[in-house]
Amino acid sequence: MLTETIGDYEIECSGIQLPDSEDWVANLAIYAPSTNPMHRNDIFPSQRVAVDVVFSSEREAEAEARVVAISMIEDRRKE
Template identity: 85%
Template sequence: MRTETIGDYEIEYSGIQLPDSENWVANLAIYAPSTNPMHRNDIFPSQRVAVDTVFSSEQEAEAEARTFALSMIEKGRKAGT
Protein backbone atom coordinates (compact mmCIF):
# COMPACT_ATOMS: atom_id res chain seq x y z
CA MET A 1 0.00 0.00 0.00
CA ARG A 2 1.36 3.39 -0.97
CA THR A 3 0.81 6.54 1.09
CA GLU A 4 1.06 10.05 -0.24
CA THR A 5 0.22 13.51 1.09
CA ILE A 6 -1.49 15.87 -1.33
CA GLY A 7 -2.15 19.28 0.18
CA ASP A 8 -3.93 18.61 3.48
CA TYR A 9 -5.06 15.12 2.44
CA GLU A 10 -3.36 11.79 2.97
CA ILE A 11 -4.16 9.09 0.45
CA GLU A 12 -3.49 5.37 0.65
CA TYR A 13 -3.79 3.43 -2.56
CA SER A 14 -3.01 -0.08 -3.64
CA GLY A 15 -3.55 -2.77 -6.19
CA ILE A 16 -5.21 -5.88 -4.81
CA GLN A 17 -5.02 -9.15 -6.68
CA LEU A 18 -8.34 -10.88 -7.25
CA PRO A 19 -8.60 -14.38 -5.78
CA ASP A 20 -7.84 -17.18 -8.26
CA SER A 21 -6.96 -14.60 -10.93
CA GLU A 22 -4.01 -12.81 -12.45
CA ASN A 23 -6.01 -9.56 -12.47
CA TRP A 24 -5.79 -6.65 -10.05
CA VAL A 25 -8.26 -4.04 -8.76
CA ALA A 26 -7.66 -0.48 -7.53
CA ASN A 27 -8.22 0.32 -3.84
CA LEU A 28 -8.22 3.77 -2.21
CA ALA A 29 -8.67 5.55 1.12
CA ILE A 30 -8.54 9.34 1.68
CA TYR A 31 -7.94 11.02 5.02
CA ALA A 32 -8.49 14.69 5.88
CA PRO A 33 -6.67 16.69 8.55
CA SER A 34 -7.58 15.94 12.14
CA THR A 35 -7.14 18.03 15.26
CA ASN A 36 -5.97 14.89 17.08
CA PRO A 37 -2.59 13.61 15.83
CA MET A 38 -3.49 10.11 17.03
CA HIS A 39 -6.62 9.95 14.85
CA ARG A 40 -7.07 10.01 11.09
CA ASN A 41 -10.27 11.52 9.74
CA ASP A 42 -11.30 9.19 6.92
CA ILE A 43 -13.46 11.02 4.42
CA PHE A 44 -13.32 8.21 1.87
CA PRO A 45 -13.07 4.85 3.65
CA SER A 46 -10.89 2.18 2.09
CA GLN A 47 -12.73 0.70 -0.86
CA ARG A 48 -12.40 -0.46 -4.42
CA VAL A 49 -12.53 2.24 -7.09
CA ALA A 50 -12.96 1.84 -10.87
CA VAL A 51 -15.26 -1.06 -10.03
CA ASP A 52 -15.93 -2.02 -13.65
CA THR A 53 -12.23 -2.35 -14.46
CA VAL A 54 -9.59 -4.97 -13.73
CA PHE A 55 -5.91 -4.41 -14.39
CA SER A 56 -3.16 -6.69 -15.57
CA SER A 57 -0.63 -5.45 -13.00
CA GLU A 58 -0.47 -4.08 -9.48
CA GLN A 59 1.20 -0.91 -10.78
CA GLU A 60 -1.66 -0.20 -13.20
CA ALA A 61 -4.22 -0.65 -10.41
CA GLU A 62 -2.25 1.65 -8.09
CA ALA A 63 -1.97 4.30 -10.80
CA GLU A 64 -5.74 4.24 -11.35
CA ALA A 65 -6.43 4.55 -7.61
CA ARG A 66 -4.06 7.53 -7.39
CA THR A 67 -5.69 9.20 -10.41
CA PHE A 68 -9.10 8.64 -8.83
CA ALA A 69 -7.89 10.25 -5.58
CA LEU A 70 -6.51 13.29 -7.38
CA SER A 71 -9.82 13.73 -9.20
CA MET A 72 -11.82 13.52 -5.96
CA ILE A 73 -9.53 15.99 -4.17
CA GLU A 74 -9.75 18.44 -7.06
CA LYS A 75 -13.57 18.18 -7.12
CA GLY A 76 -13.62 18.80 -3.37
CA ARG A 77 -11.44 21.87 -3.73
CA LYS A 78 -13.69 23.29 -6.46
CA ALA A 79 -16.81 22.63 -4.42
CA GLY A 80 -15.27 24.34 -1.40
CA THR A 81 -14.52 27.57 -3.23
Protein backbone atom coordinates (compact mmCIF):
# COMPACT_ATOMS: atom_id res chain seq x y z
CA MET A 1 0.00 0.00 0.00
CA LEU A 2 1.24 3.42 -0.95
CA THR A 3 0.54 6.21 1.55
CA GLU A 4 1.41 9.77 0.59
CA THR A 5 0.60 13.33 1.62
CA ILE A 6 -0.29 15.71 -1.18
CA GLY A 7 -0.80 19.23 0.13
CA ASP A 8 -3.27 18.90 3.00
CA TYR A 9 -4.58 15.54 1.83
CA GLU A 10 -3.40 12.05 2.72
CA ILE A 11 -3.94 9.34 0.14
CA GLU A 12 -3.79 5.58 0.43
CA CYS A 13 -3.38 3.73 -2.84
CA SER A 14 -3.42 -0.02 -3.02
CA GLY A 15 -3.68 -2.87 -5.44
CA ILE A 16 -6.06 -5.67 -4.55
CA GLN A 17 -5.75 -9.02 -6.26
CA LEU A 18 -8.97 -10.40 -7.66
CA PRO A 19 -10.06 -13.77 -6.28
CA ASP A 20 -9.00 -16.75 -8.40
CA SER A 21 -7.11 -14.46 -10.76
CA GLU A 22 -3.67 -13.05 -11.41
CA ASP A 23 -5.19 -9.61 -12.08
CA TRP A 24 -5.19 -6.63 -9.73
CA VAL A 25 -7.56 -3.68 -9.26
CA ALA A 26 -6.81 -0.13 -8.07
CA ASN A 27 -8.14 0.94 -4.67
CA LEU A 28 -8.05 4.46 -3.22
CA ALA A 29 -8.88 6.36 -0.03
CA ILE A 30 -8.44 10.12 0.46
CA TYR A 31 -8.35 11.88 3.84
CA ALA A 32 -8.63 15.62 4.44
CA PRO A 33 -7.16 17.58 7.35
CA SER A 34 -8.81 17.10 10.71
CA THR A 35 -8.66 19.26 13.84
CA ASN A 36 -8.35 16.08 15.93
CA PRO A 37 -5.04 14.25 15.41
CA MET A 38 -6.70 10.99 16.47
CA HIS A 39 -9.35 11.22 13.75
CA ARG A 40 -9.06 10.89 9.98
CA ASN A 41 -11.54 12.88 7.94
CA ASP A 42 -12.23 10.60 4.97
CA ILE A 43 -13.57 12.53 2.01
CA PHE A 44 -13.29 9.54 -0.33
CA PRO A 45 -13.77 6.25 1.52
CA SER A 46 -11.66 3.30 0.48
CA GLN A 47 -13.02 1.91 -2.78
CA ARG A 48 -12.11 0.61 -6.17
CA VAL A 49 -11.26 3.19 -8.84
CA ALA A 50 -10.68 2.67 -12.57
CA VAL A 51 -13.45 0.07 -12.40
CA ASP A 52 -13.22 -0.97 -16.05
CA VAL A 53 -9.54 -1.83 -15.86
CA VAL A 54 -7.52 -4.67 -14.36
CA PHE A 55 -3.76 -4.62 -13.95
CA SER A 56 -1.08 -7.26 -14.21
CA SER A 57 0.69 -6.18 -11.01
CA GLU A 58 0.01 -4.62 -7.64
CA ARG A 59 2.41 -1.78 -8.45
CA GLU A 60 0.53 -0.88 -11.65
CA ALA A 61 -2.77 -0.82 -9.75
CA GLU A 62 -1.29 1.43 -7.04
CA ALA A 63 0.10 3.79 -9.68
CA GLU A 64 -3.32 4.12 -11.33
CA ALA A 65 -4.96 4.81 -7.96
CA ARG A 66 -2.39 7.58 -7.39
CA VAL A 67 -3.22 9.16 -10.77
CA VAL A 68 -6.92 9.15 -9.87
CA ALA A 69 -6.16 10.66 -6.44
CA ILE A 70 -4.12 13.50 -7.89
CA SER A 71 -6.88 14.26 -10.39
CA MET A 72 -9.54 14.27 -7.67
CA ILE A 73 -7.47 16.55 -5.41
CA GLU A 74 -6.81 19.00 -8.25
CA ASP A 75 -10.53 19.10 -9.07
CA ARG A 76 -11.34 19.72 -5.40
CA ARG A 77 -8.88 22.62 -5.22
CA LYS A 78 -10.62 24.27 -8.20
CA GLU A 79 -13.96 24.38 -6.34
